[in-house]
Amino acid sequence: MNLMPSEATGQSKWDLETDIVVGGTGAGGLTSAIVAHDSGLRVIVLEKSSVVGGGAAVSDGEVWIPRSHVAEREGIKDNDENIEEYLDYLSSSYPVDKSVRKRWIEAGRIAANYLDEKAGIKWIIVRGLSDVFAGVIPSASYEGRYLEVKPIAGEELGAWKDKILRSPQVPYFVTNEEMFRFGGASTLKDWPQDLIQTRIKNDVLCQGSGLVAYLLKAVAIDRKIPVYLEAPIKKILMKDGRVAGIKTEVSGEAKSIRCRFGVVLNIGGYDWHPVYPYFFEQVPEWHSVMPPSIEGDFITLAQDTGASVIPYRIYSAMPGFHIPGEEWFGKDLYRQLTFEGGLPHSLVVNKSGRRFADESYFQDLGIKGALHDKTLGYVNYPFYIILDQQYLDNYPFGSIEPGTPLPEGLAVKAQSLKELAEGLRIDSHTLIATVERFNEFARKGVDEDFGRGSKAWANQYTGDLRHKPNPNLGPIEKQPFYGIRLHFAGIGHNGGYWIDSDGRVLNMAGNPILGLYACGNCVAFTELGPTYQDGACLSRSIAFGYVAAEHIAKNLAKSQD
Secondary structure (H helix, E strand, O other): OEOOOOOEOOOOOOOEEEEEEEEOOOHHHHHHHHHHHHOOOOEEEEOOOOOEOHHHHHOOOOEEOOOOHHHHHOOOOOOHHHHHHHHHHHOOOOOOOHHHHHHHHHHHHHHHHHHHHHHOOOEEEOOOOOOOOEOOEOOOOOOOOEEEEOOEEHHHHHHHHHHEOOOOOOOOOOOHHHHHHHOHHHHHHHOOHHHHHHHHHOOEEOHHHHHHHHHHHHHHHHOOOOEEOOOOEEEEEEEOOEEEEEEEEEOOEEEEEEEEEEEEEOOOOOOOOOOHHHHHHOOOOOEEOOOOOOOOHHHHHHHHHOOEEEEOOOOOEEEEEOOOOOEEOOEEOOEEOOHHHHOOOEEEEOOOOOOOOOOOOHHHHHHHHOOEEOOOEEOOOOOEEEEEHHHHHHOOEOOEOOOOOOOOOOOEEEOOHHHHHHHHOOOHHHHHHHHHHHHHHHHHOOOOOOOOOOOHHHHHHOOOOOOOOOOOOOOOOOOOEEEEEOEEEEOOOOEEEOEOOOOEEEOOOOOEEEEEEEOHHHEOOOOOOOOOOOOHHHHHHHHHHHHHHHHHHHHHHHHOO
């Protein structure tokens, strides 16, 4: 998609002037602001939403950085050959930009160390969490490649405390390491309630919300960098072939800002745009788990600069669900099916009543759920998760705690599988046969069809480690039975800006647009390929936020001294 740039600005008067404008307050944007400021540049940060953090704040805050300074400090061994081999495996033979990939991994380490030493980010290793494909490929690691932040008290943010987006998707009051130590989602009812209530009372932030809190503190409080909320970038102004400034609205009031050296965009994907997701995702329906302020602005802004927006498959559409009554920002809240599909006493079937994927690895559900045949259409859609009473007695479903009845309108409830199939309008004979076969696998502890529960990552992340013989397999046999229609719910990043290894946005000819940089989900995943690796999104965002600011400081700013 090549959109022609605007004419010269014609701007004779600016409301504000600065060296760099950072659009968006995700992990990459805030990192860029910190590094640019520390390099002696003036920075202004603009955030479209009324709260800070975007997709980073919604996330679990896991940052995949192999051979980080924290891992090396703690004596965790790794090597570049293994990392390279693992990344090649993730690419699934897709063509990847290895120069951008190399810069991502190297800059990720440097950025994490910089944020530790210069910005007070208190990193820790996520103990017990393996790479997604540990046990599948020897170069995968069983521990040590994930970072997250220590808990941070909201009071450290002063007047900004209430401006951090609290994630509705994850328990942001505990770290991932704590969550896994407690037993994960499978042991939710046994988590230490005294600790949790104290954390909530004291507004302690962890995971993605905690990461954003640390970064915002470094930006707005420690460095006093101006951060404007409800300030979307409406237009990028060009002059003589380079970025000259931007137009924005601050709380509804139009403003023009001159940017001497450039703009760094960290403004998310196309999640809530009414049309773009269908172009890039190619699924029959779409719902986003990201904040509703993320509406594909990067595509609209591309027409101002001639920026290249390219499709690149990362399989972001996953099965998800909406619990009736749950909303945020006045819109329905959707959740991705993560642990729900991997815990015992659950399975997912297609419209024919057959299993079609490894439910403990939700990307497999997303890939195969979206399979399309020119004659048959979407062969596995619509799809349903099937639960029995054992599941609901012991495990959460989304925000619904164990032992709590499902709300009206969420599920079909039946006393037999035949009755359940009729209620879901799928073939009863097929569903009954599917469940019987699955139950045999569950009792043996081996899924002979799809390998559910064969990955160490799935055992830890989506399973119940107390459950034997397999943490991800339990028979569906206790009445009543429940069936829930699933929907495609994901993160809109199957396409984005084409960037080079300096984080510069390229045009369709492959040439950099002077003064325009990008990081995060508005950037195409050309360096990674289509296979999911938890923590890669935050890692690449932070890495290229760092790279962009460094490049501006060492090149553009220096050239105009």
